[in-house]
Amino acid sequence: MIRLPTSAVLTALTLAIVAAPLVASGPTRGATARTPAIVPAEVIRTRQAGLKEMGTAFKNTMDALRGSDPQIIMIQQSARTIKNDSVAIRGWFPAGSGPAPGLKTAAKPEIWTKPVEFRAAQDQLARAADGLQAAAAGGNVDAIRAAARALGGACKNCHDQFKVPEQH
Numbered sequence: 001m002i003r004l005p006t007s008a009v010l011t012a013l014t015l016a017i018v019a020a021p022l023v024a025s026g027p028t029r030g031a032t033a034r035t036p037a038i039v040p041a042e043v044i045r046t047r048q049a050g051l052k053e054m055g056t057a058f059k060n061t062m063d064a065l066r067g068s069d070p071q072i073i074m075i076q077q078s079a080r081t082i083k084n085d086s087v088a089i090r091g092w093f094p095a096g097s098g099p100a101p102g103l104k105t106a107a108k109p110e111i112w113t114k115p116v117e118f119r120a121a122q123d124q125l126a127r128a129a130d131g132l133q134a135a136a137a138g139g140n141v142d143a144i145r146a147a148a149r150a151l152g153g154a155c156k157n158c159h160d161q162f163k164v165p166e167q168h
């Protein structure tokens with residue numbers, strides 16, 4: 001009978017332990033490839049959180065503008081948030097994240113059946129967000145007011161076409 005040195009046995013044992021997860025990962029990788037590219041409920045949660053953030057930033061801007069001496073620095077901060085969200089929104093509506101049984105979303109199917117119009121609504125938001133940021137940087141309250149109005153128009157334009165109205 002052949003007697004292996006203890007070190008050889010240990011090496012073999014170590015290899016087996018190290019290799020086991022690698023072998024096990026084979027089928028797991030296959031399963032990952034078969035799962036859908038997105039998890040709709042997660043996408044919806046992320047986009048609603050982003051839209052909520054943009055909504056709060058917009059409300060803060062409007063509230064600040066109501067005062068007699070608006071805090072420009074606060075408006076600049078809100079404008080930056082809105083700008084970031086106006087960029088991020090491009091990734092918030094991937095195919096497969098529309099209304100479906102068991103999902104709570106106010107996104108209309110038209111988002112995916114009218115991609116040209118939806119893109120135009122996103123473009124309008126992006127322009128208006130840039131406009132608010134530029135006006136906020138300039139610090140002229142009248143210009144900020146006009147830019148905030150234009151931004152509100154961009155929100156409404158998209159909501160009118162692509163968002164289910166709230167039911168009260």
Ligand code: HEC
Nearest residue numbers: 048051052054055058105106107121122125155158162163
């Ligand atoms: C390009 C289209 C588009 C634009 C532009 C847009 N929205 Fe929306 N918004 C939507 C859609 C669609 C929903 C519903 C999303 C869902 O429920 O999955 C929504 C939902 C929301 C919500 C509710 C989020 C929640 O809690 O579920 C708020 C708040 C909101 N938008 C604010 C705004 C504000 C403020 C602006 C402008 C600064 C804006 N949106 C611009 C499409 C848009």
